[in-house]
Amino acid sequence: MPIRWKNYVVAEFYDELIRSTSRTREWARPLCRFFSSLKDEELRERKTAAELAIRSMGITFTVYSEKEGGSIDRAWPFDIIPRVITKKEWLQIERGLKQRVTALNRLIDDLYHAQRIIKDGILPGELIADSENFREQCVGVDPPGGVWAHICGSDLVRDKDGTMYVLEDNLRVPSGVSYMLENRAVMKRIFPELFDHYSIEPVDDYPTQLHECLASLSPRKQKFPEIVVLTPGIYNSAYFEHSYLAQQMGAELVEGSDLVVGDDDCVYMRTVQGLERVDVVYRRVDDLFLDPEAFHPDSMLGVPGLMRAWKKGKVALANAPGAGVADDKVIYAFVPKAIKYYLGEEALIPNVPTYLCIDKTERDYVLANLDKLVVKAANESGGYGMLIGPQATNKERAKFSRLIRNNPRNYIAQPLLTLSTTPTLVNSHAEPRHLDLRPFILSGNKTYVTMGGLTRVALKKGSTVVNSSQGGGSKDTWIIDTEST
Template identity: 75%
Template structure:
């Protein structure tokens, strides 16, 4: 029965495209009008065209099993774009740049004078109990003072339309390749929309990434040797590692391809012999990077890599130790960091966060577990969480015990109801919850992707957007608002 905006129910959430039954937001008006003109058969045709393009382009995430070998699953994709007006985006972009600048200043400070602790902004005991603080990094000064060169911050929008930062991923954030590929798919499926709209392009990301990587080379050469270090083909993000390497024209290497010489320089083994490497975009966690410095059992890393990095002979992206700021307790302090380091007001708010280390706040959290979301400080991917309003009494009791036992490891936030956006279900549209992950690059300059990766929870009512748990993605459009 085709797409009828009049019967699209937004149910008290903020919807990204529709402001009231039958009424599109200004930036989305033309797309919504266009979609309404499509017949069922045409919609189905577009959906199949997208599926075909995804298959042909080989956009996959890899699942490996011994029996069946590698299964490359197609990335679930929805053809209705998520649209953000450019004026709003400019503000978000400025907010993200501000945030990442403050985060980098914080990390640099933490591994040097720790002024932020001395000045009483950030409690010493939180730093002392940080899982991702690396004593090996104390006193190191990476080029340009940048530690988190690539940051993926997750944004969500509450009922009233406010955009919040939910978390900052400063270790090895992934997903940017899907953002790029989603755009290619959309151009094939809806070329006419791109002709009539002014949609800002996303495809300069690989060259911005390459420029950023070159800008931090420790060796002043015209063409630094940049490599992407992957854990290998069995990693679920291997597609992205290979994709980015290919797009940048950089070598995709594994740990065993690299060797650190007695001169503390890093070399890759090629058929011509050893070739010096200047910048390593590593997609391996800190603890696996170098068996000499961290986990001696790691097969993925390169013995001596930390030595080379400390000697300033190679740049590592992100820098080891940058994860100290990828901690939900540290997250709670970011608005204070922005004031402290930049003397600016935060442009993008945090979700209000209760720290269980503070006695008063902890009492509040324990008394209000049925209204709050409790998260462990250092997990990612939604593991180990309690969603209070949906939990059983028994689950809540378990968390009372966990929080009392290790208050440093838990934070609590009010439940933010993610905004929705129209999503194709068969041949009609229904609201589904979304978030947004833009990527911020910091080198000589700071740049932000145009939009980012919109992840959508395809199951009705679900707010879980992870691909392994029924999540998919959408193309994200930053468009000029048209007067209607």
């Protein structure tokens, strides 16, 4: 039986397409009508075609498996029903993201210089003193334009009243943008007729914008600065993305061993012609592995002397080392205050209310309400190091209670948001599944926000974990102009 929207039950959540059971949102009607017009067989054919396209386009993420003798590429699970946001709403979000990233960059720069925000009593100094992501090595460094986080991926979620919140900021090496681009390419290939019904904002200019952003950082002012993408190598789960972005930008994809820092503190890559100077390194290697001279002495991924070259301004690193100090989940709680402090503005996109375990009153509240809260470790990502209280066992809660008491600085708690849902294909009908959104914000000589971003969806019924490594999939994200059509 084809998709019947009247059978789609909107529970207590906010649904992105369906206002309430049997009532689609006005601008979603052509989309819903289209999907319900497809017969089962057609639906299956399109789904198979999408899967084939994904496989043949080589869109994969890598998982490492001892059993299978090395790394394996997995196709990225993709859902064919797009996620839609109106342009009117999006422009608000875009402004909010630009505001947030501007403030975050000011915050990072301040933390590595005068630390005014601490001296003025806005941010407790001990949070920085014990931050795992604060890098002594970066103190006093002046990256071009005072920008540290050139590429930021902030995760947005929508609560049941429809409000968008920032759930977290990723300021180190955020990934996923290649899937955003490829998801659109797949949709255009499989559902060209859908694009007739809507005017959908294109996303394809991201590689160009990224290239421009990186080029603007070049220490040598020349027309074609040498830009490289530094990858940890094929065993990294995001290797596909590294190679994809390098290819799209026409940049070299390099590994640590391809680069060498000369006596003149400039960075060079080894080519068959000999050494060639590198201006900008878009590094997808974590801080601690960047330079064995400055960080982990046994890192095989890094380039000895890279930090020296960066500090002397001979090469640009994007993102700058140390930028991660501001995506710590504890610092996150202070971002609205930082926006106010640096920009004199109220945050346009709110934070999720956050309890800091370092504060005794808040910690006691958290410990007493573990069954209602989500607890997160300050520096973990990818859905690891997390307790979802209402769904956890007593044993798991007891473990986190212990962890929090042992190291309160490292934990925060938030109420369990009732993440919004959107119709997702299950067999041949649509069911609500929870989702989030990761837009990407570029900061160089100007600030750019992707049109939409990567929508990740929890494919398991009732689950709110959207990470690809834990059963998540993704959808194409449409920003539609409802006024012009």
